[in-house]
Amino acid sequence: MDVGELLRTEGYRLTPQRQMVWNALRAADGHLTAEQIHDEVTRIAPAINLASVYRSLSLLAQLGLVKEVQLGEGMGRWEVNHPDDKFHLVCRVCGRVDHHPGDLVERVRAHLSGEHNFSPEGIDLVVHGVCARCSPAQVAD
Amino acid sequence: MDVGELLRTEGYRLTPQRQMVWNALRAADGHLTAEQIHDEVTRIAPAINLASVYRSLSLLAQLGLVKEVQLGEGMGRWEVNHPDDKFHLVCRVCGRVDHHPGDLVERVRAHLSGEHNFSPEGIDLVVHGVCARCSPAQVAD
């Protein structure tokens, strides 16, 4: 995927800021707050303004390249918009966020369009709980 | 459910403000922003402070009576915490939010605890799309 080309096709410009926000998100494989993206980018390049990070994220979202996920109270995170809907497992103990690759989201989609006359466009499934490595049964490993 | 009794059991007091926040949420059957709850309460009673609404909601949430759901960007809503997990259908067109009563959430839970060593504690499933009454196929009703 060439971001620059896509941007230009839509009449936008490829700036270093946009490139770096995009790169940071891809490198991290998701789950970053706007602030974390800003830190990550600034760690590499001289300086980039937080406002520009927000603007870049909005634009990339509008182009369908990234999306924001609400993992809970004050947990707005940004990630690369993978075509195959995954869902999120948020561990209450270690705070880790994992993508779950199953077909659950697909099944939800099928269930809804089939029976209920609701046309699903976006499905957000967030599960809070305790992950395997933080679960008591696993402590003795 | 007697809120007053539960509050007192836990060492808190039943104040008119708390009572009215609780009543407003029950009457609306959910999906209210803090501001909407405030408006609703103030419409009936002389005056209640927004800060008190937030404090009441936090307390009720702590007691497990209500919970906050993130329906998307800037859409934090409060609702009565029903024991049976429902999920939310948010219509992009009319903005209506419906509870979906199916067993999908239960199935997600079973799926996760069975196969994946992740102990789910809370499952938030939010579906954005177009509801039956806003769907093109239904316009000719």
Next chain:
DNA sequence: GTATATGCAAAGTCTTTGCATCGTT
């Protein structure tokens, strides 16, 4: 060269908090 994007700072929105006062037990 020109229109777009950035940086900076200010404003906006939503939520929380400190503190004096009020009300319940």
Next chain:
DNA sequence: AACGATGCAAAGACTTTGCATATAC
């Protein structure tokens, strides 16, 4: 009387916006 809760206003966190300058094309 004592402790907790409220109201008010100020502060906080996060995000957006106006405007002058810089830059991609």
